[in-house]
Amino acid sequence: MSAIAANNPMVSDDPVESALFAAILSLTPVPHRDADAPVRAESALTGAVALALFEDQVASRHLDYAARWLRAHGAGFYTIGSSGHESNAMVAGAVRPSDPALLHYRSGAFYLTRSRMAGGTDGVRDVLLGLVGSADEPISGGRHKVFGHPACAVLPQTSTIGSHTPRALGVAFAIERAGTLGVHSPWPRDAIAVCSFGDASANHSTTVGAVNAACWSAFQGLRMPLLFVCEDNGIGISVRTPPGWIKAAYSSRPGLEYFAAEGDDAAGAFDVACAAAAWVRRYRRPAFLHLSTVRFGGHAGSDVESSYRRATEIHADYARDPILATARVLVEAGVASPTELIVQYATIGRRVFELAASVRRAPNRLSSRAEVMEPLAPRRPDATRARAAAAASPESRAAVFKGTTPEREGPLTLAQAINRTLLDAGAATPNLIVFGEDVARKGGVYGVTRGLARRFGPDRVFDTMLDEQSILGLALGSAVSGLLPVPEIQYLAYLHNAEDQLRGEAATLSFFSQHQYLNPMVVRIAGYAYQKGFGGHFHNDNSLAVLRDIPGLVIASPARPDDAAAMLRTCLATAAVDGSVCVYLEPIALYHTRDLHEPGDGGWLADYAPPDEWHSTHVPLGSARTYGGGLDLTILTFGNGLHMSLRVAGRIDAGVRVVDLRWLAPLPVADMLREARATGRVLIVDETRRTGGVAEGITAALLQHEFAGPLGVVASQDSVIPLGDAASLVLLSEDEIEKAALGLLSR
Ligand SMILES: Cc1ncc(C[n+]2csc(CCOP(=O)(O)OP(=O)(O)O)c2C)c(N)n1
Numbered sequence: 001m002s003a004i005a006a007n008n009p010m011v012s013d014d015p016v017e018s019a020l021f022a023a024i025l026s027l028t029p030v031p032h033r034d035a036d037a038p039v040r041a042e043s044a045l046t047g048a049v050a051l052a053l054f055e056d057q058v059a060s061r062h063l064d065y066a067a068r069w070l071r072a073h074g075a076g077f078y079t080i081g082s083s084g085h086e087s088n089a090m091v092a093g094a095v096r097p098s099d100p101a102l103l104h105y106r107s108g109a110f111y112l113t114r115s116r117m118a119g120g121t122d123g124v125r126d127v128l129l130g131l132v133g134s135a136d137e138p139i140s141g142g143r144h145k146v147f148g149h150p151a152c153a154v155l156p157q158t159s160t161i162g163s164h165t166p167r168a169l170g171v172a173f174a175i176e177r178a179g180t181l182g183v184h185s186p187w188p189r190d191a192i193a194v195c196s197f198g199d200a201s202a203n204h205s206t207t208v209g210a211v212n213a214a215c216w217s218a219f220q221g222l223r224m225p226l227l228f229v230c231e232d233n234g235i236g237i238s239v240r241t242p243p244g245w246i247k248a249a250y251s252s253r254p255g256l257e258y259f260a261a262e263g264d265d266a267a268g269a270f271d272v273a274c275a276a277a278a279w280v281r282r283y284r285r286p287a288f289l290h291l292s293t294v295r296f297g298g299h300a301g302s303d304v305e306s307s308y309r310r311a312t313e314i315h316a317d318y319a320r321d322p323i324l325a326t327a328r329v330l331v332e333a334g335v336a337s338p339t340e341l342i343v344q345y346a347t348i349g350r351r352v353f354e355l356a357a358s359v360r361r362a363p364n365r366l367s368s369r370a371e372v373m374e375p376l377a378p379r380r381p382d383a384t385r386a387r388a389a390a391a392a393s394p395e396s397r398a399a400v401f402k403g404t405t406p407e408r409e410g411p412l413t414l415a416q417a418i419n420r421t422l423l424d425a426g427a428a429t430p431n432l433i434v435f436g437e438d439v440a441r442k443g444g445v446y447g448v449t450r451g452l453a454r455r456f457g458p459d460r461v462f463d464t465m466l467d468e469q470s471i472l473g474l475a476l477g478s479a480v481s482g483l484l485p486v487p488e489i490q491y492l493a494y495l496h497n498a499e500d501q502l503r504g505e506a507a508t509l510s511f512f513s514q515h516q517y518l519n520p521m522v523v524r525i526a527g528y529a530y531q532k533g534f535g536g537h538f539h540n541d542n543s544l545a546v547l548r549d550i551p552g553l554v555i556a557s558p559a560r561p562d563d564a565a566a567m568l569r570t571c572l573a574t575a576a577v578d579g580s581v582c583v584y585l586e587p588i589a590l591y592h593t594r595d596l597h598e599p600g601d602g603g604w605l606a607d608y609a610p611p612d613e614w615h616s617t618h619v620p621l622g623s624a625r626t627y628g629g630g631l632d633l634t635i636l637t638f639g640n641g642l643h644m645s646l647r648v649a650g651r652i653d654a655g656v657r658v659v660d661l662r663w664l665a666p667l668p669v670a671d672m673l674r675e676a677r678a679t680g681r682v683l684i685v686d687e688t689r690r691t692g693g694v695a696e697g698i699t700a701a702l703l704q705h706e707f708a709g710p711l712g713v714v715a716s717q718d719s720v721i722p723l724g725d726a727a728s729l730v731l732l733s734e735d736e737i738e739k740a741a742l743g744l745l746s747r
């Protein structure tokens with residue numbers, strides 16, 4: 001058989017292949033039998049299906065050879081393969097091509113089976129184009145090597161292991177919820193979500209959390225059609241998973257049905273996968289399919305497996321080759337002879353090689369910065385304005401607002417304005433859902449979501465379990481399933497344990513899918529400091545650096561009730577129109593603030609604009625608001641800084657204009673520059689930290705655009721915020737602002 005190997009320049013002397021050939025050739029051929037019959041008694045796997053799966057498995061194996069060959073020739077950039085895991089093709093064969101799938105990076109054979117079953121794309125070519133970073137690759141366009149295709153219902157994953165599991169939870173949730181709400185979804189009503197990951201990944205808190213959230217849901221009877229697939233090769237790079245651990249950890253979880261399959265038993269794996277899929281589809285509850293596999297060729301091309309595994313151990317795995325397992329049932333069932341299978345293997349290898357050689361010759365790489373960045377966060381401002389101005393019918397509004405309307409209520413606080421805007425949005429947007437900790441029955445810790453659950457019902461407004469990763473996961477999955485999620489993170493401090501779901505998942509989806517998959521969402525986060533009643537660091541978090549550097553993320557920072565309403569409409573509109581991921585940061589200390597300069601002046605209240613004014617009062621992304629037209633000093637600020645700065649400006653005997661940036665991403669650079677140049681002197685008032693604070697970005701933008709006038713910065717200390725009055729010792733104060741302003745004015 002070395003002649004066959006020599007026929008394929010991608011493979012030379014691979015012991016896995018030699019062992020596979022020898023084992024296949026040692027099988028005893030039997031007379032040809034009907035390919036439509038089961039390969040063995042009681043199995044659902046027919047000879048014809050097994051043969052097709054064999055071909056997918058073999059093609060997947062050859063893609064791994066191609067990856068290394070392309071790498072060796074300087075044309076490929078990724079060598080983590082699926083060799084040894086090809087039994088995941090059985091899982092793909094057991095579910096429907098319309099079932100949304102979020103895949104492990106070793107689920108290559110799954111992807112090939114899925115693409116064959118779904119039609120509309122050549123999976124082998126897709127993967128090859130991914131390996132060489134070709135702009136023609138159908139999902140990420142050369143931006144990452146991922147499995148994904150909208151025609152195959154495969155969502156691209158990131159490289160952060162486990163990070164796709166919360167989204168999978170959300171997709172399963174949304175399959176059901178979109179159906180209940182009558183919202184159009186890309187997934188059939190009886191679909192199930194499929195989510196694969198490795199055994200080491202099964203220990204990651206993200207995966208543990210997603211499985212737990214699925215169990216928590218099922219335990220109380222919520223529908224969660226989610227099939228977890230753990231591809232257990234017993235190792236994570238070089239670290240062994242304790243034998244028996246996956247079974248011990250996942251076989252007796254409340255609400256989770258456990259299925260176990262051996263990857264070297266083709267018919268058995270197929271049947272167990274069918275049983276697991278059928279169980280999830282029928283009962284609409286989560287299941288865990290534990291698929292035992294081996295891993296051939298180390299973790300990746302660069303990995304020297306022999307440095308941490310004994311040769312005997314490595315060789316012993318060859319007998320568990322899933323391709324051999326499928327070959328065995330095919331030969332034993334009389335569907336093919338050993339020689340026919342080897343010839344088929346070589347033919348597929350040749351085809352993969354020829355395709356690999358062709359993508360190597362003309363890789364069509366991304367060639368400009370604009371091309372790379374185009375799918376990050378495309379925006380259509382005119383469509384957003386039009387959408388933001390669209391209200392529900394007067395009748396629907398009357399029903400939601402119980403006869404009155406917010407524009408007739410008189411001046412509102414910030415919290416009230418957000419609340420009324422959410423009510424209006426809920427009335428106008430049937431696919432909008434609001435959820436988080438305490439948002440439904442209690443109406444939010446600060447009452448911002450009060451009344452929403454009563455008006456829109458528990459299918460659209462609901463309390464979640466206490467897990468920010470799962471809250472964001474519900475949003476991520478809902479958003480790719482036709483819903484417009486508005487999740488709440490109770491305090492900014494509690495975003496940090498889950499922020500990768502925003503950073504790695506939400507903000508990258510459009511980039512890695514060329515906006516073929518979008519996850520529009522508006523994440524409301526109560527944040528910033530200066531809270532009097534509920535003190536200490538965690539309720540007064542003022543650190544935004546982790547949000548500000550996420551490419552494409554919108555950060556809205558409303559300070560006043562009228563802006564808060566308009567900006568929330570803008571966020572919801574750009575989410576719906578462009579698929580934007582928006583963080584809407586609510587300053588807790590200003591929620592119920594009524595006055596500005598003196599008690600009783602009502603300077604922080606505002607009327608609610610009636611719908612016919614929403615178009616003219618629209619606040620575009622990245623647009624600031626200026627207070628006063630003073631010619632002596634420009635204060636650039638946002639959030640609580642606006643309240644403090646306006647008070648200081650009212651006290652100083654000079655012409656001060658105060659600019660509320662309103663958007664921290666994208667920063668309103670043009671507005672900042674115009675207002676800075678109008679006075680020639682700038683004070684940046686930044687309530688967040690000195691290090692990593694917003695002032696850093698503002699200063700850089702001013703300097704890059706050659707603003708040359710005097711420039712001052714005041715910000716809070718680089719400190720954790722203490723409880724009680726001591727907080728004021730480290731937080732930016734009005735006195736500091738005033739002193740800095742007077743200092744600049746005297747220059
Ligand atoms: C959050 C995270 N930490 C670390 C890594 C680096 N890393 C990549 S794969 C891997 C091991 C994963 O093992 P397992 O889940 O068993 O999958 P396998 O490769 O064995 O199929 C590690 C540590 C990562 N990608 N993501």
Ligand SMILES: [Mg+2]
Binds near residue numbers: 198199200231232235
């Ligand atoms: Mg593993």
